[in-house]
Amino acid sequence: MNSQKKTLKRTIGTICSHSAAQIFHGAKKEGFKTLGLITEERLPFYSSLERGSPEEFLVVENWKEILTEKIQEKLLEKRTILIPHGSFVAYLGANNVLDMDVPLLGNKRSLKWEADRKKERKWLKKAGINVPKEVKAPEKIQEACLVKFPGAKGGEDYFLAHSPKEFREKIGERTEYTIQEYIQGNRYYPHYFYSRIKKRLEILGMDRRDEANVDESFRFPTEKKTFVVVGNTPLVARESLLPKFYKLGENLVEASRELFNGLSGPFCIETVVKDNLEVVAFEISGRIVAGTNLYPKGSPYSVYYFDKPVSTGRRIAMEVKEAIEKNRLNEVIS
Amino acid sequence: MNSQKKTLKRTIGTICSHSAAQIFHGAKKEGFKTLGLITEERLPFYSSLERGSPEEFLVVENWKEILTEKIQEKLLEKRTILIPHGSFVAYLGANNVLDMDVPLLGNKRSLKWEADRKKERKWLKKAGINVPKEVKAPEKIQEACLVKFPGAKGGEDYFLAHSPKEFREKIGERTEYTIQEYIQGNRYYPHYFYSRIKKRLEILGMDRRDEANVDESFRFPTEKKTFVVVGNTPLVARESLLPKFYKLGENLVEASRELFNGLSGPFCIETVVKDNLEVVAFEISGRIVAGTNLYPKGSPYSVYYFDKPVSTGRRIAMEVKEAIEKNRLNEVIS
């Protein structure tokens, strides 16, 4: 059986959110069947996307329905490979995702390591990547520190404290918080792809998140700054930073091998570049990030690897295809 | 006569400003003759654009000359379809544009509805789209309100007031103003195209306006914030917002059918996305917007509709061409 036929027997699927249009678009370009898990009210938009819509929709009433036997069996029947993205984990829960029988792109365990703050920190440290220092207790605050709160809406109340006194004045009634060194600088989020098939790390793009309301807060006085991601803006880093970013990526891949059998596929390191050109990482995403949506036709970086327009979504499909052709699919899914 | 010949008998023309290079570029790609209305001092730049210049320039001494019989007859003789853009209306006046015999792309009446603040508000409300609340009198100010002044330079003095007292302190001698709820959030301007031929609404791109000096006002202390559009920056919205944006567009098209025989072609809804992911609209542009100039080779969204690079300028030409081929031109011009 030739490779094209083998590819055509697999379906690439995901939840219609986050970076789904890009994933479907890329999968279709590479000749895969595509399947979208969707709720009713999103159908008009996704249906309209001639080239960014899946060939088949599975309509669910709520996202958790995806975990039912009925849907899971349909996915297995169509030999679906699911592409996990940010909403994927948020909608289904990391543990539920890990328990599914339907294969997922990449190493599932990276989802667990990115979702748990302590694991994430361990991973970054193992890779020798600079992270903001943690301050164990309010009395130890000696320089500008960022005080963070847990939970999805936690971003709303983040504040800066420069001393124990300032901390006590601002903390109010709250008892759950983390205090860390405040890193002043500019945000750069490089999009990586680690190909196990090619044994090659690629920088496929870069973005900055657009957060409401903080990123437009300078236009008018703001009551309270909030940090809810509403979109992404494109940028490139000064070229002398790229070897540094590349090294960070390589180190993270290397560390993942020691910690959990290794990364595979797309990931991102959320960093701040300081004015002394030092790079400090504050987060890892162990899967495709939404910033890649800026580049469905390829980015200012992907052009240095491929002559055709390659998004991260398409890169995923290319990797799966090559893995199938070489009978190495088990290395790129889990 | 075959369709290609029919297309070639039509000329696509516009004023050399705003988004003209994109319009000419797109029209040439689709095989149309092109004509640019221009003033002398702009010739060096537009002439230099091998693929963004029209085949023929009509040089005028001032923009109003376009309304003279001489120019109008030339345009009719060449069977010109004029593409209205922002400068078009600004240079000629909305009523003069409406009175021309030379056909315009789209439904002329959308220019009238977008230009009149009250009509625009009625249109948005009919579409069920959230708009900032209006405050009828200064004494009714209870939360952050934006106080605006009429006229082109009005943007310069916009101020925020949180109470009647603050309003009185800041208003000075001015007696003409509007007061509206201040919406804190980030600006997202989706570029729509409604194809009457395909009966399909498309999101072809997205941008944010770059306003001098407010959008660089954080770099150094600013004497007074001003809001003059000097350019555009690209961005994408988080994907879960796209079904919402799509619905807004559909509702606006539907409302336009009830109010004035319907939109046709490009339009834009200027919105603010709040940190609770609510979308509030504060303006409509019933024609091509300058933000589309970011995407002459297509945008991160157009790629989901077309396999070739399609700008809004080219999309216009594609629609006109298809309409001619199907003998339905009267549906897309007016």
Added chain:
Amino acid sequence: MNSQKKTLKRTIGTICSHSAAQIFHGAKKEGFKTLGLITEERLPFYSSLERGSPEEFLVVENWKEILTEKIQEKLLEKRTILIPHGSFVAYLGANNVLDMDVPLLGNKRSLKWEADRKKERKWLKKAGINVPKEVKAPEKIQEACLVKFPGAKGGEDYFLAHSPKEFREKIGERTEYTIQEYIQGNRYYPHYFYSRIKKRLEILGMDRRDEANVDESFRFPTEKKTFVVVGNTPLVARESLLPKFYKLGENLVEASRELFNGLSGPFCIETVVKDNLEVVAFEISGRIVAGTNLYPKGSPYSVYYFDKPVSTGRRIAMEVKEAIEKNRLNEVIS
């Protein structure tokens, strides 16, 4: 000998930094051999770039080694044309670059004129381009003035003064400074290319620099604003500004002919656009700028000149190639 053969006898080389990937990518597209001057630690990144890496690396221990006879002879032997970029001058020193026997793209003397603040100002004035007014002495400060300090880290302490009194309060112990009119507005950096072969000025792109920490300084209170370039963001200017930008470029080329035998190839004018749409220039780059890295596949402007994806790096290679074919290479190198 046919032209393709002649082209193939030349090598395009540069230092692996700044805009090198783009330069190599473009040169390879046009059929040139390519050579990268590099230090060990940058090899992993540049080697990984299938299409953005040079065919050959010359590894040096430090950048100054490039000036040794050994390296210079290798470059001459391979008939290398070196492409000067920002790091090029910064790493080697402007005078050393001017003394090399290896030919450089463009007119070397533009590097001298851009590097010397007084020459640069003379050049801009000769071209009739608006520049910020200089204030000769602190007592003459009458409006918002920017006080600048010399040296690479000078940006860190820039401050605004509105009066002699404010100046005295802020200047501290420092005795070396320049005072200039502060221009409030938004930064626009058009990327020009002047082709001596085609006798045509092109606007190939536009960007804004992303400076740490000032350009993210609004997110949290900043101890001190700093102005270190860490990347670039894309934008387009409102189209009615383009004829102005084009004129600035033409005037600068014309003035360069009178001052030093003329510009050739890529250059940039760093400008601020004020809210009255006046354009004020504060710097010239007489060579490729890093902002062009946003557009390795072409920009929203290059599309109006070329039907294929043309970056500034590729445009350079196209110019050299055409010059070789027409036996006019001496006009585009020096």
